[in-house]
Amino acid sequence: MIDLRLSRVLALATVGLLTLSGAISAAPAAPATPTAAPAYDFYLCSTVARHYIIGSKVVSANGLFRELPDGSWQHFGQADTTLTGFAVDAGDPKVVYAAALNGCWRSLDGGKSWQINTGWAITDGRDVAADPHAPGHVYFAYVDGLAFSSDHGRTWTKRETGLPSQANYVATVEVDRTTAGRVVIGGERGIYLTTNAGRLWERVLATSATVNDVQQSPHDPQEWLAATDADGAWSSRDGGKTWTRLAGVPHPGPLYNLSFDPTNPRRRVIGGWAHGALVTEDGGATWEARNTGLPQPALVWRVGVHPLTGRLYASVSGKTLYRSDDFGRTWSTDRLEGARVNAFITIPRQAPVAAR
Amino acid sequence: MTRFLSSSLLRTAALLLALTAPLAAQPSFSGPMPSTSPVSDAAARRAAYLARANEAITWVAGNTKYRTDDPANFDLAEVIAKMLLNQDLEGCSRRIIELMREPGHGPFWMFPTTCAAFVGRDRLSPEARDAIRQAWRTTRQMRGNTENHFVMYYTSLYLMTELYPDDPPESWYNGLSSAENRREAREFLIHWMNLATTIGQGEFNATHYIAEYAIPLVFLKAWAKDPEMSRRGQIMLDWIFAELAVTSLHGTLRGPHARTDEGSVIERWNAMSSHFNWQLFGNVPPPAAYAIWGVYFAFAAEHYEVPEVIYRLAVDQSPDFVQRDHKRTARRFRFDDREWGRTYKTSYMRHDYAVGSYQGGLVDPIQSHVWDVTWAEAEPRGKHNTMFSLHPHASSRVMQTYFATYPEPMVTGVKFEGKPSYDSADKVMGCSPYEQVVQDLDTVIALYDIPVGEDYPQVNGFFSKDLRDVTEDASGWIFARGGNAFLAYRPLAPYRWIPYRHYNTGWAKQPKELGGRLLVSEHLRNGTIVQAASASEFSDFAAFQAAIRALPLRFSLEPRPTVTLRTLRGSTIYMTYGAAPVINGRPVDPMTWKLFEGPYLNAELNSQRLVITHGKLTRVLDARAVTITDSVRIAP
Numbered sequence: 001m002i003d004l005r006l007s008r009v010l011a012l013a014t015v016g017l018l019t020l021s022g023a024i025s026a027a028p029a030a031p032a033t034p035t036a037a038p039a040y041d042f043y044l045c046s047t048v049a050r051h052y053i054i055g056s057k058v059v060s061a062n063g064l065f066r067e068l069p070d071g072s073w074q075h076f077g078q079a080d081t082t083l084t085g086f087a088v089d090a091g092d093p094k095v096v097y098a099a100a101l102n103g104c105w106r107s108l109d110g111g112k113s114w115q116i117n118t119g120w121a122i123t124d125g126r127d128v129a130a131d132p133h134a135p136g137h138v139y140f141a142y143v144d145g146l147a148f149s150s151d152h153g154r155t156w157t158k159r160e161t162g163l164p165s166q167a168n169y170v171a172t173v174e175v176d177r178t179t180a181g182r183v184v185i186g187g188e189r190g191i192y193l194t195t196n197a198g199r200l201w202e203r204v205l206a207t208s209a210t211v212n213d214v215q216q217s218p219h220d221p222q223e224w225l226a227a228t229d230a231d232g233a234w235s236s237r238d239g240g241k242t243w244t245r246l247a248g249v250p251h252p253g254p255l256y257n258l259s260f261d262p263t264n265p266r267r268r269v270i271g272g273w274a275h276g277a278l279v280t281e282d283g284g285a286t287w288e289a290r291n292t293g294l295p296q297p298a299l300v301w302r303v304g305v306h307p308l309t310g311r312l313y314a315s316v317s318g319k320t321l322y323r324s325d326d327f328g329r330t331w332s333t334d335r336l337e338g339a340r341v342n343a344f345i346t347i348p349r350q351a352p353v354a355a356r
Numbered sequence: 357m358t359r360f361l362s363s364s365l366l367r368t369a370a371l372l373l374a375l376t377a378p379l380a381a382q383p384s385f386s387g388p389m390p391s392t393s394p395v396s397d398a399a400a401r402r403a404a405y406l407a408r409a410n411e412a413i414t415w416v417a418g419n420t421k422y423r424t425d426d427p428a429n430f431d432l433a434e435v436i437a438k439m440l441l442n443q444d445l446e447g448c449s450r451r452i453i454e455l456m457r458e459p460g461h462g463p464f465w466m467f468p469t470t471c472a473a474f475v476g477r478d479r480l481s482p483e484a485r486d487a488i489r490q491a492w493r494t495t496r497q498m499r500g501n502t503e504n505h506f507v508m509y510y511t512s513l514y515l516m517t518e519l520y521p522d523d524p525p526e527s528w529y530n531g532l533s534s535a536e537n538r539r540e541a542r543e544f545l546i547h548w549m550n551l552a553t554t555i556g557q558g559e560f561n562a563t564h565y566i567a568e569y570a571i572p573l574v575f576l577k578a579w580a581k582d583p584e585m586s587r588r589g590q591i592m593l594d595w596i597f598a599e600l601a602v603t604s605l606h607g608t609l610r611g612p613h614a615r616t617d618e619g620s621v622i623e624r625w626n627a628m629s630s631h632f633n634w635q636l637f638g639n640v641p642p643p644a645a646y647a648i649w650g651v652y653f654a655f656a657a658e659h660y661e662v663p664e665v666i667y668r669l670a671v672d673q674s675p676d677f678v679q680r681d682h683k684r685t686a687r688r689f690r691f692d693d694r695e696w697g698r699t700y701k702t703s704y705m706r707h708d709y710a711v712g713s714y715q716g717g718l719v720d721p722i723q724s725h726v727w728d729v730t731w732a733e734a735e736p737r738g739k740h741n742t743m744f745s746l747h748p749h750a751s752s753r754v755m756q757t758y759f760a761t762y763p764e765p766m767v768t769g770v771k772f773e774g775k776p777s778y779d780s781a782d783k784v785m786g787c788s789p790y791e792q793v794v795q796d797l798d799t800v801i802a803l804y805d806i807p808v809g810e811d812y813p814q815v816n817g818f819f820s821k822d823l824r825d826v827t828e829d830a831s832g833w834i835f836a837r838g839g840n841a842f843l844a845y846r847p848l849a850p851y852r853w854i855p856y857r858h859y860n861t862g863w864a865k866q867p868k869e870l871g872g873r874l875l876v877s878e879h880l881r882n883g884t885i886v887q888a889a890s891a892s893e894f895s896d897f898a899a900f901q902a903a904i905r906a907l908p909l910r911f912s913l914e915p916r917p918t919v920t921l922r923t924l925r926g927s928t929i930y931m932t933y934g935a936a937p938v939i940n941g942r943p944v945d946p947m948t949w950k951l952f953e954g955p956y957l958n959a960e961l962n963s964q965r966l967v968i969t970h971g972k973l974t975r976v977l978d979a980r981a982v983t984i985t986d987s988v989r990i991a992p
């Protein structure tokens with residue numbers, strides 16, 4: 001079930017074309033042991049400042065974290081409590097982007113120095129995605145629409161034709177990894193698809209509540225999942241063109257984000273305030289809340305799955321980061337004490353794509 | 357959950373510190389009520405204004421907050437105050453270097469640091485000045501998420517990049533050059549000024565957040581090298597202060613408010629706005645510790661001159677006038693096709709009381725205050741001199757409308773972030789989508805149509821500890837006296853009384869009982885009518901009650917709340933929830949209102965031109981032409 005792209009990534013890794021700065025996590029009892037060098041990097045956008053308000057002092061351990069080989073988390077970049085998304089440019093792994101309250105930050109040196117060019121009108125970032133086939137092409141989801149950059153985040157234009165003229169809150173953006181310029185976004189009024197890098201958006205699903213997250217399966221690029229604030233979870237089997245409600249996922253009830261398990265094509269997880277961690281291990285036919293061992297009520301802020309080990313993570317609001325090596329049957333606290341994770345980000349390693 | 361700036365939290369914490377300090381160090385706070393007689397001599401007015409600023413500066417510099425002479429304990433305000441008084445400049449430099457080792461993140465660090473940088477230009481050591489400069493290179497600054505955040509952030513950035521005009525991108529925290537940052541800051545500031553002067557201010561009439569505008573604007577006025585930007589700062593200061601002067605009752609700002617807090621909505625004087633009335637006009641005592649942030653205005657106060665016409669508005673109002681204004685909601689991200697909602701504000705000012713309202717509905721997600729009657733008190737300190745009702749609405753949908761983050765944690769979280777009463781049935785602050793208000797002079801009708809399923813299906817009426825002779829009349833009216841005002845409150849549905857519990861603004865605490873009661877009416881379709889009058893209009897309280905009882909009143913609550921009332925002033929108001937109110941046969945159409953309309957302030961919608969008038973004095977603020985024009989009418 002591993003798709004061609006993942007096979008390509010693994011193959012590239014095997015022949016040494018990738019920058020292998022990381023190693024397999026030394027975390028215990030990983031349920032799935034990779035047989036090749038890491039094909040993904042795993043990042044967090046996290047804050048350890050509880051109840052942060054503008055004006056509070058920010059400790060340095062807020063912002064971006066990358067996983068180290070021993071399973072610990074290494075902070076890099078600037079302290080920022082407001083990061084909600086992270087992406088790596090297709091043309092150069094040192095070119096990275098972060099969605100934040102201020103807008104879209106970019107770094108050309110792997111996170112050592114940062115610049116922001118989104119200006120005052122593009123603010124309250126929610127998500128960012130880089131096109132894996134188009135170096136320098138970046139999509140930035142924010143509270144008032146969708147902005148696009150074709151020059152590594154140096155300049156930005158709003159690309160909102162087809163979106164509502166107002167109330168076009170965009171919460172999530174995901175680039176189809178099979179096709180340059182094919183992008184799916186979710187927002188206040190549903191899911192929108194573009195095939196021309198945002199020049200024209202078409203609504204492919206109308207929802208009665210904000211779409212909080214959209215993800216493409218790492219196993220089957222035709223499969224997509226979406227989680228909404230009060231309209232359940234949705235699935236697409238045709239690359240995001242049509243969508244079907246996932247009958248096994250309770251709704252209403254806020255669902256904040258979701259993740260596929262890159263190590264197991266039958267596993268997915270959805271996290272949210274009302275239901276905690278909802279998991280499936282049969283490809284989405286049945287879903288089960290697995291919250292035993294999490295603080296009760298399980299006010300799950302975000303869920304994530306480690307791309308190499310299949311370890312399940314749940315960030316619990318007001319508590320800390322929890323992890324499970326049996327996909328939610330038991331939980332323990334992670335080393336990142338007090339963390340509230342805003343995003344778990346898996347970046348497939350790949351050979352840089354030449355600029356077009 | 358970063359959406360909230362809670363300067364109010366910082367204020368509360370600092371107030372606690374301040375209140376433990378010797379009160380004698382704040383003579384205006386602890387002294388008698390100031391004289392409210394207008395001062396005609398311009399030099400005397402100016403001297404008094406500067407003396408008030410100096411009082412605040414001296415207090416801050418006097419270490420009364422921390423009771424120490426050790427520079428190691430100075431905070432930034434203390435350092436700035438000492439610099440202004442040329443005290444211990446070496447210690448100030450050392451302390452600046454220490455403070456800059458751990459810079460803050462965001463506008464509430466930026467504007468004090470900007471102030472230190474400018475005041476310290478010729479007072480700090482080169483090393484201290486460099487420490488400030490380096491902090492702006494190394495530490496990411498969060499822009500925030502409310503209008504006042506943006507104003508503070510961009511004013512600070514504008515001024516700092518003027519101070520260091522040619523520095524390269526790598527010398528600023530955001531990787532942009534001085535010129536790029538200055539351009540962006542200028543663009544935003546002008547955008548904001550244009551917005552405020554065409555369709556009205558957001559965060560209007562704020563009891564506390566007035567400081568978050570006035571302080572950066574006075575910095576802009578004082579220190580912008582670009583004379584146009586400096587003049588823009590002056591125009592906006594005049595604009596804001598003119599409204600403060602007109603809508604304050606003897607130096608106390610009253611409702612409605614886009615944003616207020618649990619303290620000042622009850623104890624009306626105890627607000628940052630009183631600090632500004634004190635500083636600018638000297639007609640009321642300042643709050644404790646000069647409301648903390650207020651001292652930052654004092655630091656640059658010498659660069660602003662209060663125009664006489666605005667001074668006169670504050671201290672020499674003719675009684676009985678109506679002022680109507682257009683205002684603006686907070687920016688909406690979801691559930692509304694309008695980025696900004698229109699808000700229509702009415703004030704009726706009398707000597708003994710004032711009545712104010714907007715039309716109801718959502719203005720700001722948490723801290724709005726829709727209407728009240730506030731009466732004058734000869735000594736306002738400690739007095740809860742106000743009456744109003746509200747629907748205590750709290751919802752995740754509102755959070756989603758105005759904020760980007762997920763609502764469920766936010767509804768819980770705001771209680772720990774400076775808005776402790778937000779999700780409480782007995783709160784007395786906040787607006788509701790299920791409230792509609794009409795005001796005609798000193799009559800207010802508030803109707804409620806609360807849907808089934810609301811968390812708090814009730815209407816709360818605030819009855820102050822300072823009301824006298826509260827009488828539940830058989831007619832259904834409740835009569836009371838507040839100061840020299842007679843008040844009549846008519847609940848339209850059955851009710852019960854509970855003690856008023858005060859949620860102290862700040863980190864969540866147990867509410868306290870400070871006296872007073874809440875009238876709680878647990879009915880979905882509901883309403884409140886309030887009629888105020890001056891005691892001097894009647895022979896006695898009984899005569900007022902008789903007059904109220906005689907008012908023709910018909911109402912029904914099903915299928916929708918509907919009221920027909922002949923007011924004490926002879927108007928007939930017909931109002932059904934969900935429809936335009938009708939006064940004397942004419943539907944109220946606030947869309948036709950001007951940006952400002954009244955005897956003292958007038959501006960056409962979208963004109964950007966405010967005409968401020970008092971007697972023979974006129975000042976015209978033209979925010980489009982960036983001009984200020986004064987004239988004096990010569991008597992024929």
